[in-house]
Amino acid sequence: MGEEWYNQNGKPWTRTYVIYGPSGAGKSSLVAATVNYLSFDVCDLNIKEHRLNSWL
Numbered sequence: 001m002g003e004e005w006y007n008q009n010g011k012p013w014t015r016t017y018v019i020y021g022p023s024g025a026g027k028s029s030l031v032a033a034t035v036n037y038l039s040f041d042v043c044d045l046n047i048k049e050h051r052l053n054s055w056l
Helices: 003-009 027-038
Strands: none
Touching: none
8 A cells, every 4th residue: 555545545654664673773873874964753662661451
């Protein structure tokens, strides 16, 4: 399903990325540099801090 499908069905087009890897691999730096370059908004969730389904 691409952007066209969402538009045809009245749904907002969004993209979500999950970045994972060992500590110190540069995940946060990659995101910070990318969103800065593209002037995007970002939501950073640390799931380890919120293990309850009710929070999600």
